[in-house]
Amino acid sequence: MTDRTAPAPRICPNCDGFATVAITTGSRDRHGLLPTLTVDCRACNGTGTVPARRVPEGARA
Numbered sequence: 001m002t003d004r005t006a007p008a009p010r011i012c013p014n015c016d017g018f019a020t021v022a023i024t025t026g027s028r029d030r031h032g033l034l035p036t037l038t039v040d041c042r043a044c045n046g047t048g049t050v051p052a053r054r055v056p057e058g059a060r061a
């Protein structure tokens, strides 16, 4: 039985792995293009994963 040295990352529950999305401003610019803004997930800062929670040894009261 192997033991991992680091817990495997988990998919971010807030964005479900889609950490970076392009959103539109809702209106087209004067060239007829639809400008988009790239926004990262706030919970995982655009990584799409969150580190597995592990309570450090001795952290419990």
Ligand SMILES: [Zn+2]
Residues within 6 Å of the ligand: 012, 013, 014, 015, 016, 017, 018, 019, 041, 042, 043, 044, 045, 046, 048, 049
């Ligand atoms: Zn996320």
